[in-house]
Every structure is written in C-alpha cells, then in structure tokens.
Amino acid sequence: MKIFHHKGMAITHHYQVSFTTTQRVVYAMFVFYLCILKFDEMKHISIIIPAGNSIIDTIIAPYNLLIMANTYYRRIHKSDKAPFKIDLVGLSEDPVQYQKLFSVTPTTTIYKVEHTDLIIVTAISGNLEKEIKNNAAYIPWIKKQRIENDTEIASLCKGAFLLAETGLLNGKSCSTHWTAQNQFVNRYPKVNLIPEKIISEDNGIYSSGGAYSFLNFMLYLIEKFYGREVAIRCSKVSEIDFDRIDQSQFIIFSGQKEHRDEAIKEAQLYIEKNFNNNLNINEIASMVNVSSRSFLRRFKKATSNTPMEYIQRVKIEAAKKKLEAYTLNIQEVMYDVGYSDEKAFRNTFRKYSGLSPLEYRKKYNREMAFAAI
Numbered sequence: 001m002k003i004f005h006h007k008g009m010a011i012t013h014h015y016q017v018s019f020t021t022t023q024r025v026v027y028a029m030f031v032f033y034l035c036i037l038k039f040d041e042m043k044h045i046s047i048i049i050p051a052g053n054s055i056i057d058t059i060i061a062p063y064n065l066l067i068m069a070n071t072y073y074r075r076i077h078k079s080d081k082a083p084f085k086i087d088l089v090g091l092s093e094d095p096v097q098y099q100k101l102f103s104v105t106p107t108t109t110i111y112k113v114e115h116t117d118l119i120i121v122t123a124i125s126g127n128l129e130k131e132i133k134n135n136a137a138y139i140p141w142i143k144k145q146r147i148e149n150d151t152e153i154a155s156l157c158k159g160a161f162l163l164a165e166t167g168l169l170n171g172k173s174c175s176t177h178w179t180a181q182n183q184f185v186n187r188y189p190k191v192n193l194i195p196e197k198i199i200s201e202d203n204g205i206y207s208s209g210g211a212y213s214f215l216n217f218m219l220y221l222i223e224k225f226y227g228r229e230v231a232i233r234c235s236k237v238s239e240i241d242f243d244r245i246d247q248s249q250f251i252i253f254s255g256q257k258e259h260r261d262e263a264i265k266e267a268q269l270y271i272e273k274n275f276n277n278n279l280n281i282n283e284i285a286s287m288v289n290v291s292s293r294s295f296l297r298r299f300k301k302a303t304s305n306t307p308m309e310y311i312q313r314v315k316i317e318a319a320k321k322k323l324e325a326y327t328l329n330i331q332e333v334m335y336d337v338g339y340s341d342e343k344a345f346r347n348t349f350r351k352y353s354g355l356s357p358l359e360y361r362k363k364y365n366r367e368m369a370f371a372a373i
Contacts (some may be wrong), residue, residue: 033148043117049090052134066329110141123157154206156214177210256303262289276338323361
C-alpha cells in the first residue's frame, strides 16, 4: 500500500505490481492537481469576541488590518479572490457590549466554526480570574482546533491568560502585558514567560506583549501569512513601526510583591531603600533571619528574580527616572544609582530597558526631546 500525504488529506493506493513510467506520470499529475485544489481554498481566520471585559481595540484593529491585508494581497497578486475569510467568533450571535458604550456583533459562533486556520485570542481585562470563567467555553474549542486541525493560535496582550488555560502553552515561550507578568507566572508555572518581548513564537503558537504593541504583532502575523510586501504596505498606510519586537523600554519596575513571604518582602524593601549602597546578599539574608541558601531559593520563588537581578532592576529603574527627569550626564546617573563600572552600567541598562542610557534619555527626557526638534 502506498500513501501520499498532503496537509489535511491522504491519498491511498493499493497495488501488487510496479507502476509503469506512464502510470507514474499520470498519478503524479493527479496528486498535483488535488494539491492545487487544496491550496486554492480560501483559508479562515477567527478573531475571538470575549464575553465580559475586553479591550475593544484588540478586536477592531486586527480585523481592520486583516481586511487591509486581504485588499493589498489581491492588488499585488492581481487576484479577485481574498486569501482569508475573517470572522468575528463569539459564544453566541448576540452583540457583546464593552464599557457600556461599544458593542461588537459576532459574525459566527464557535459552534459553527468546524475548521479555522488561525485563531486570534483578543485581550481580556479587569478581574482576570473572573474573565477566564466568563470565557471558559472558548478553551475546549481552541484546544480542539489545535489538536484536530493543526490550527495556529495568536494571543494579544492578556489574551495569553485564556490561551494558557488550554494547556497548549505548557513548555512553550509566551509574552503578555508586563503589568500582569507576576500573576501569569504564578498561575502558569509551566509556561516560559518572556516579559520583555512583544512577539513570541513557538511552533505555531504566537503571543504579543502589552497594550498597543499588538499592532506591531499584527504586522508580524501579516508578514507570516500574507508575505513581507503586504506587511510593509500595511505598515506604511497604517503608520505602524515595522520589525519592533521589544517592550523593555516601556516596563516600569515596581518590585514583585504579590506574594506572602514576609521575610522576602522585608528584604525587597531594604534593597529599594539602599540600592545606591554596596549591598551584600548574605548580609541581607542574615538581616531577615534566613540562611543564605534558603534566602536565594525563596527570593527567586517569590519574585521570579535572583536577589542580584532584583538589585540590578531596582538600580536601573532609578537610573531611568533620573534620565527622564534631569539633564545629568550618564556618569553622574551611574554613580547616583551605585555603579562605578561604566561598561557594566551600560550593559545592564540595555539588558533591562532595550536601549542605551543615552538613547533612553533622548527618547524620554522632555528637554532632550525638544532640543532634538
């Protein structure tokens, strides 16, 4: 028995004797023709319409960008057929109201979509635990589409919580809004969260960072599914930055204190009040009456950072605020936050902000910004 595989179909032929050359050519042409028919089918994109609280922009903007991509794809390729059918998929066909002001009417429901090629999990907001329950019916549907149809899935902002509930992110990398990273890590310890990235991709599962970084993420998806030429055209017409993949410069580090380890909270507060001094981790551990080994383990578990990483992040956040507010030179800022090695300071600053100290000051210091005009 000979089986020829193509995505979504298998062609089986039973034979007991060898094919002649002519038979092989005819059979190959037949398989090729079937493949063309398969590829010529319009593909399907599902944009989820969450129940409860959502960020409506993560529904409207992706829909409009994908409609635009369809238009430019047809124009570039001189085709009268759009490559994707785009549906707004709800739990019912009833309009969903957000913020008591705006409503979105689904074009179909999860109960009618048997096969989709890409699911965009839009952002939920507010009480995330409550919103996950409000949207629980989506979870088995997303999982079924992935397992049965090899559907690709993309979450926007805090939509990553709904995607993570499926278990499909376990062992994979993921991004979400940086303000929710501690809650995400605690709830989904099997997921590799990358808080500084606005774009994560792992074997057909994608996720974006926070807020309007989903616009850059949508260009990434458009490039992947429609081609770079279409993505660049959408970027220019929509005036959205292309190839931006990092949200480090937007992160405001306020310390991860959403835990119940009081000794570690005491250590955190001490670090935040004394960051510009030479801090010794063993001395801090002794101060809170915890052995050094246990302190390292508990600190990492509570904050998702080692004590040294935490000290670095506190120092860099202080440096960022000085660069935003004052016109001090880089060396003055460096010394003020407790660094004496300029190279170490610059490397650590870039690690946590995605920019050099000079680049950060030019971008976020008001006086510097006006001076550059």
